[in-house]
Amino acid sequence: MRLSSGFIPTVKETPAEAVIPSHKLMIRSGMVRALGAGIYAFLPLGYRVMKKVMEIIREEMDAIGGQELHLPALSPLELWEETGRVKAFGDILFHLKNRPLVLAPTHEEVICWLAKNHISSYKDMPQIWYQIQTKFRNEPRPRSGVLRGRQFIMKDSYSLDSTWEGLDTSYDLHAQAYRKIFSRCGLKFFVVGASSGAMGGTGSQEFMMESRAGEDVIAVSEDLSYAANMEIATSLMPKAPRFPENLPLEDIHTPNVKTIDELARFLKVDHSRLAKSVVYWSDETPVLVLMMGNDGLNEAKLAGVLGTEVRPIEPERLLELTGADGGSIGPVGLRERTPASKRFRIIADKRLEGANNLISGANRNDYHTTNIDLQRDCQIDGYYDLRTVMEGEPSPNGKGTLRIIPGVELGHIFKLGTKYADALHATFLDEHGKEHPIIMGSYGIGVERIVACHIEQNNDADGILWDKALAPFLFHLVSVGTKSPAVVEAAEGLYASLNQAGMEVLFDDRKDVSPGFKFKDADLLGMPYQVIIGEKNLAAGNIEIKERKTGKRWLHPRVTIMEHLQELART
RNA sequence: CGGGGCGUAGCGCAGCCCGGCUAGCGCGCUUGGUUCGGGACCAAGAGGUCCCGGGUUCAAAUCCCGGCGCCCCGACCA
Numbered sequence A: 001m002r003l004s005s006g007f008i009p010t011v012k013e014t015p016a017e018a019v020i021p022s023h024k025l026m027i028r029s030g031m032v033r034a035l036g037a038g039i040y041a042f043l044p045l046g047y048r049v050m051k052k053v054m055e056i057i058r059e060e061m062d063a064i065g066g067q068e069l070h071l072p073a074l075s076p077l078e079l080w081e082e083t084g085r086v087k088a089f090g091d092i093l094f095h096l097k098n099r100p101l102v103l104a105p106t107h108e109e110v111i112c113w114l115a116k117n118h119i120s121s122y123k124d125m126p127q128i129w130y131q132i133q134t135k136f137r138n139e140p141r142p143r144s145g146v147l148r149g150r151q152f153i154m155k156d157s158y159s160l161d162s163t164w165e166g167l168d169t170s171y172d173l174h175a176q177a178y179r180k181i182f183s184r185c186g187l188k189f190f191v192v193g194a195s196s197g198a199m200g201g202t203g204s205q206e207f208m209m210e211s212r213a214g215e216d217v218i219a220v221s222e223d224l225s226y227a228a229n230m231e232i233a234t235s236l237m238p239k240a241p242r243f244p245e246n247l248p249l250e251d252i253h254t255p256n257v258k259t260i261d262e263l264a265r266f267l268k269v270d271h272s273r274l275a276k277s278v279v280y281w282s283d284e285t286p287v288l289v290l291m292m293g294n295d296g297l298n299e300a301k302l303a304g305v306l307g308t309e310v311r312p313i314e315p316e317r318l319l320e321l322t323g324a325d326g327g328s329i330g331p332v333g334l335r336e337r338t339p340a341s342k343r344f345r346i347i348a349d350k351r352l353e354g355a356n357n358l359i360s361g362a363n364r365n366d367y368h369t370t371n372i373d374l375q376r377d378c379q380i381d382g383y384y385d386l387r388t389v390m391e392g393e394p395s396p397n398g399k400g401t402l403r404i405i406p407g408v409e410l411g412h413i414f415k416l417g418t419k420y421a422d423a424l425h426a427t428f429l430d431e432h433g434k435e436h437p438i439i440m441g442s443y444g445i446g447v448e449r450i451v452a453c454h455i456e457q458n459n460d461a462d463g464i465l466w467d468k469a470l471a472p473f474l475f476h477l478v479s480v481g482t483k484s485p486a487v488v489e490a491a492e493g494l495y496a497s498l499n500q501a502g503m504e505v506l507f508d509d510r511k512d513v514s515p516g517f518k519f520k521d522a523d524l525l526g527m528p529y530q531v532i533i534g535e536k537n538l539a540a541g542n543i544e545i546k547e548r549k550t551g552k553r554w555l556h557p558r559v560t561i562m563e564h565l566q567e568l569a570r571t
Numbered sequence B: 001c002g003g004g005g006c007g008u009a010g011c012g013c014a015g016c017c018c019g020g021c022u023a024g025c026g027c028g029c030u031u032g033g034u035u036c037g038g039g040a041c042c043a044a045g046a047g048g049u050c051c052c053g054g055g056u057u058c059a060a061a062u063c064c065c066g067g068c069g070c071c072c073c074g075a076c077c078a
Helices: A021-028 A044-063 A077-082 A085-092 A108-118 A164-184 A260-267 A299-306 A315-322 A419-424 A447-457 A485-500 A515-525 A535-539 A558-570
Strands: A032-036 A039-042 A074-076 A101-103 A127-136 A151-161 A190-193 A203-210 A216-221 A227-229 A250-253 A275-282 A285-292 A310-312 A345-349 A358-361 A367-372 A402-417 A427-429 A435-437 A439-446 A475-479 A505-508 A529-533 A542-547 A553-557
Touching: A021 A032, A021 A447, A039 A044, A044 A127, A044 A151, A044 A164, A044 A447, A074 A077, A077 A085, A077 A101, A077 A108, A077 A419, A108 A127, A108 A151, A108 A419, A108 A439, A127 A164, A151 A164, A151 A447, A164 A203, A164 A402, A164 A439, A190 A216, A203 A216, A203 A447, A260 A367, A275 A299, A275 A358, A285 A299, A299 A310, A402 A419, A402 A447, A419 A439, A439 A447, A475 A485, A475 A515, A485 A505, A485 A529, A485 A535, A485 A558, A505 A515, A529 A535, A529 A558, A535 A542, A542 A558, A553 A558
Parallel strands: A190 A227, A285 A345, A475 A505, A475 A529
Antiparallel strands: A032 A039, A074 A101, A127 A151, A151 A439, A190 A203, A203 A402, A216 A227, A216 A402, A250 A367, A275 A285, A275 A310, A358 A367, A402 A439, A427 A435, A529 A542, A542 A553
């Protein structure tokens, strides 16, 4: 491709809306242009990179037996109503105004419809079907360039199995393929255990990249041997102690004490003696959650335990139900004082399991109850891990302490189980002629995210530093001194030879720009090798090569330059 | 959905508070010339519904009301 005639609109100035490096560089290098919020046009250079990523994905998906297909983006609204996901997605799902159709944000429903019609026997499985296709999500707030768009390309695959062991195998195959894909794309990534959230299912892992541009939060041990999404991360924190002596309950006056810190100071006791009460709605049931001291409640964990969406109770309703305000709620006698229709469910964090001599609210403003024994004085419906881990806490695998870092989700793999097959009645007959729902897995990779993340991890003040695997071109041939017939001839000749040899080369043959301009553009576009043909070096029979990543430059004799470049392409 | 900011030439911005001549600057673009190894220089030029609608006024980019779009922070998020 020639820069003189190619459509690669580079710009010197950074557009105002771009904040993160990848976004700035993708615009400056002419890879993309924004058409609207979260809507991007991929220009020739950007699309070359996208195609490289997609090809790597194809190779690895094919290698695990995946079969590529292509599903429509338009899909009947009815299909989504059957699985309840019109409601689950809410405003994220794009609806068409003049037909009962939606723009698919993912394709479990369509895959399930296909499977229902064509998979009828255990002999038809396992299957792995995948596609690389445009997805649509009406994100409330698109941001960070192509990292979070309203339209994006996703590789999504689906496994169909007749047994749970089969699902495990399909899932593991994907986990392995994903590692290969991200490694080949030159990304530093790590795998974290994740919550399967609204997707449903029995297990999931995310493939993440550490980045301040990310919107996920991950807890990792220092040596990365443990990594988990904050929604499920745990740590090794000591339990509240159980004291040998058992003291009687006592209400104490604690005027104007609202927070746990104030209470600890007022009573001069350790946080481990305090049971903080947090009240949530689980659908229409009020739930009192006891947390030790200042431990933060993790709403995702709570929702997982309760099996419903959760929302904090409104202060007025709390007062109405209990007769006390937020800072004075406690487990003792709570059920007795609330109406039967709104009987509290009481659960506690594992750190409080078996604890006694605790202090909590007395369900009376300005009073707290001391010497609470959770076994003796109240009926706890269960102890669960409900706390949000904090930076510096000991890693659950015993290896060092946790760091809390932001990350970008590159891929996500789910063991879906039978949720969709149940809803859409996609069943098969086993070897005994018995009917079962098909067991599914679903696996996604964000293609734009790979591109953007690669740039996030590989850039400097001058521009992009492409890995060979993703670089739009391997060589950037720069002709310096287009007035010299010798230079023009040498550059044109080398360009022709490279093309003939099937090597990818971008040729800066522009006659109307200064050498400095060409060098700046070459650094901005970031091809792995710059091949520079200048008058002086050429006169001495040499051609200069610059490795973009290291800045290393060297001269090579013109006569054997093709062999040398082919060697560079191989290594 | 809450908070903040912005919308003026293809891009980056000034002008707006405090209304007033022909709306300005840098980059880019066109033409001619000079230059030619790290985003060159000179000269001449083209390019504007000042986001949209309404209002106030002799007069609106500027003030007022309403709307739309974009960005940032938060909430939300397979």
